[in-house]
Amino acid sequence: MADKAIRRPEKALSSRFVDTVDKPGKYFDGQGLFLRVQPNGSRQWVQRITIRGKRREMGLGSPPAITLAAARKMALENRGKAMMGGDPIAERRDARGGLTFEEAMEKYLAAKLHEFRSEKHRKQWASTLTTYALPTLGPKLVAEIDTQDLLKVLQPIWQSKTETAKRLRGRIEAVLSWATVAGHRKGDNPARWKGNLSEILPKPAKVAKTTNQPALAMSDAPRWWRDLQDREGMAAKALQFLTLTAARSGEVRGMTWGEIDFQTGTPATSATIATPETEIQSKGAATSATWTIPASRMKAGRPHRVALTPEAVEILESLPRMDGTEFAFFAPRGGMLSDMSISAVMRRMQEAEAKAGRDGYLDPQSKRPAVPHGLRSTFRQWAAEQGYPRDMAEIALAHFIGSEVERAYQRSDMLERRREMMAAWAAFLRGEAGQDGKVVNLEARA
Incomplete structure (x- = not known):
């Protein structure tokens, strides 16, 4: 009954839809809540929320472990905390005792963006990570990210967008390297290529379709x-x-x-x-x-x-x-x-x-x-x-x-x-x- 009392858009999600949808995309419900379906079939609840004037995304788990009703309840609670000046993402991080990849990315970019050659390069750096890495890695603690997580990010685009995937891997490696030096994680870098991802993914040169810029005769x-x-x-x-x-x-x-x-x-x-x-x-x-x-x-x-x-x-x-x-x-x-x-x-x-x-x-x-x-x-x-x-x-x-x-x-x-x-x-x-x-x-x- 609590869900029915909440005003929702006409095309809000249904429990049946959540259980059966398999087409990749974003499916919105309300309160900033949406279901993200990846090309490999994995699904995740994500909430877009404004925290202290800054728009953020936070993962709320995956169905069927987290039902539609549970996701709605968490989204409503998070929105209430944010409206009162709180930070639900920071609260969850403190409770878990670590730094998420999204937070590590923001800290890394804040420290390193000035070193990049141009404004265009800076935007490309952030855009690539936001588009391809955050949906999977964003809510995860950097201390918990492993090689399998990297494969979930890279494999869907490794053959179709090889150059982008190659750059993405390097950028994820840089963020995780920063997180290690800053004391937020230990051990080997799961995004490392040589002796790690190189043993699983084909070499970029073998799958990339090199196209030269058309020249004038x-x-x-x-x-x-x-x-x-x-x-x-x-x-x-x-x-x-x-x-x-x-x-x-x-x-x-x-x-x-x-x-x-x-x-x-x-x-x-x-x-x-x-x-x-x-x-x-x-x-x-x-x-x-x-x-x-x-x-x-x-x-x-x-x-x-x-x-x-x-x-x-x-x-x-x-x-x-x-x-x-x-x-x-x-x-x-x-x-x-x-x-x-x-x-x-x-x-x-x-x-x-x-x-x-x-x-x-x-x-x-x-x-x-x-x-x-x-x-x-x-x-x-x-x-x-x-x-x-x-x-x-x-x-x-x-x-x-x-x-x-x-x-x-x-x-x-x-x-x-x-x-x-x-x-x-x-x-x-x-x-x-x-x-x-x-x-x-x-x-x-x-």
Whole structure:
């Protein structure tokens, strides 16, 4: 009778439904209470509750041990405690004498999030754990989590979402490692890979489906470049700059004016291709302009210098400035330009090609439309075919070169040599190349 006196939604759960449901999902009842059904068939009562202004989730056990009526009673009691300023999660933890995984995760993130490279990385870290780990591990005490608990989390996604599962394992391992050092658990880390989960789960490389980002075919590059230069807008300018520098999208979008040194250099050493009937048209004075990306914004975690060509400098000089923002490529309302806006430029270019009845700009192997990140692959292929040293091309892409010992001895970043390479890359994009693909300096040849 007590249950009937409580006002519930029209589609509240029934005891029969709880006993028979097997379809994965969340099934809500009332008072923040819902039944979570996992793909492996396991079920758990969970309550969403606001405790001292913060929204939390707490597990209430599993049916049939915990009936619908019992779960409702616990949910109502927990809500009452929270409304009176209490913390039912802390009370249960104190009664059990330990720290739950959810609490350990929050403490770990509070201590370590500032070390992550970007806001996007911080959100991904928390989101992955919240989505995949908390439903199973959240209410469990860290001292009680074992390998079987890890398998319940990882096995459902190990084959279908291998990269996500691999990162999830590492993040769970980090949280449990923190919990061990902080004195909340003892013994081996159940999320450890080598000699532990590696003996049960297949190696990620054996099950992951590696898909490279679709790249622009070298034969399409000059035509694509001309098409891009005909497009207006901040995102189109950012894509042009990204292409000329072979940089990552986040590096370009996060660039500030303080990272640019516009110092002028010596006259250009390259010129456009000309026939005997035409005049040689110089691209003007070369520059020693340099873009220095701080370590905090680099994937490798170390500063990176980019040699800017005259074309890249010209793009920067054409950009408007907005009061209140230091970003060179800013969004319409200020702040950083979004990644989707740059991708949208390439998507619209491809759509225009398809509308005109042409194949457009497709990856030569996958036949998928090229994307901004794939332009780095196009540059890398071009550099290899032109015979540029491997290390120089890899440094231009801000990749790690060789072993730690080799990097310790490789102190030079070949900036000036890379400046010549990037000038040749810009000339290639303009279509100014001979039959062998190399830029021809007619003035020097004369």
